[in-house]
Amino acid sequence: MRLRIQKAMLVFRKDWREVSRNWQVILPIVVIPFMFSVLLPVLLVLIPSLAATPGTSLGGFETMIQNLPKHVQDELAGMTDQQVMVYIMSLYFFAPFFLIIPLMASSVIASDSFAGEKERKTIEALLATPISDSELFLGKILVSFIPSMMVTVVSFIIYSTVVDLFSFAIFNGRLLLPNLVWILLIFGLAPTVALASIGLTVMISAKVKGFREAQQISVILLIPILALVFGQVTGAIIFGPVVVTALIGFFAIIDLAVFKIGVKLFKREEILSKLA
């Protein structure tokens, strides 16, 4: 049977109305991105770099800088240590955190998708409607995906503004963001990574009995993304345009596979059987 997008959007609208009226869900969605996009960069990089005198040591970042590929090393040529630190931290160190933002923002909603309906005993009437399995599954994915991506894009705009405010002063009027890598990251890699994670979390949510169980299991999904963060910090993986494009392609294939497998494994007849 063909997938009717308007039915999936109907599930999305209904769920979003519910979610937007629940402060326990909204609060982490707003607070966590704020921490990553404003608080951490300002506290960890920008203020210390402004406070430091020219000639400040790069300290622990020496290793990371040494491991950078040649084209990045070339970008750093002629910069002061202070400028190198702000440049590397702002453009490379914080990049993978923007993959964590959509994951963390979506985790609560995605875990709640089916498990929450089971707990609140609303699932039976929903499953009784003539909305198909794939439409239900897609609707539940969208209600996690759309808000988390909106939060990510807004965080990116705020982060870019904060970084540019500082870089304007430090780089004598130069604005560092947005650049190609970050645009690919925010509009290509973040959505594809988020979709894979949300798809898997919704699948888990449909299988387990309660929200807490779903959330605990879904935390495991953060591990591969944390590996990317550490890879970037240690200089093992550097987010250049080629790497990011390759990762987008890789996660797009994962997304398709997750959706297909998710729909196949999502059997509404099993959800109530397990609760019975």
Added chain:
Amino acid sequence: MSSVETNGLTRRFGSLMAVDHLSFEVKEGEVFGLLGPNGAGKTTTVRMLACLISPSEGSARVGGYDIGRDSLKVRQIVGILTENPSLYERLTAYENMDFFAEAYGLSDVQEKRNRIRELLEFFELWKRRNDKVATFSKGMKQKLAIARALVHKPPILFLDEPTAGLDPESSKGIRDLMERLSQREKHTILLCTHHLEDAEKLCSRVMIINRGKSVIVGSPDELRDKIAGQPVLQVTLKKLNQKIIEAVKELKQVKEVDVDDSASRLIITLDDVKSATPEVVRSIVYAGGMVLSVNALRPSLEETYLKLVKEE
């Protein structure tokens, strides 16, 4: 024509046999009751018929569609009141109705608004339409859940325990509403209940199920006749004495006489109450008895039901 037809419908949960080869038929326009104690298999049966869980064995057709092959079509023509009201408490009454109206395919905005308004007015909830469901009483939630089940004008309705947990006044309100529904909108209704009053007042036929198995099917009157036999004759006298009792016992149509001295009452079991009543009354009068009242008593459906469930 049958609206619902099941053939050996069975559902197991591990080693538990929840529904055991159930076969029955619900005719178009009929109010059919599934009556049984808690855990008898009523909800599981309805869930299978509404394509919410799949049967382990057997088959069923709802509105002519097979529940296995045409599950989306079955869902389209069925309205279901689930065991729990299953309402979104953070949404308003109108938002709940709006979601389900669209989910069931009411895409024309004006038609949808009219239908929601008609139902909320019918269930006396229109004034509270913009209030969150979390603020509603249990009775109001139940009414809203029934309104939701009707939003797409389904020809077949499955109502699972519509009066469960309600106070007597709300229960009566829901019963009256169901009566109006079956008479006014001519729905085929499959009613699951363990409230005998619901079954007795609303259903044209009742199937008593216990431990997943069908015990008996028939109209409430037929069930009473089949299980508890013929009615008994209850004669209340001004004063009861041994001479009267002996006179009654001597009659050949009389099978058994129970005496209630405190109420000066005789409860007489007869082969045929209708034809034997004049003879019984005459013998009492000849024996000097002064008759205050004569009633042919049928056992209540409750007595019948309890007897059956106990035997099982």
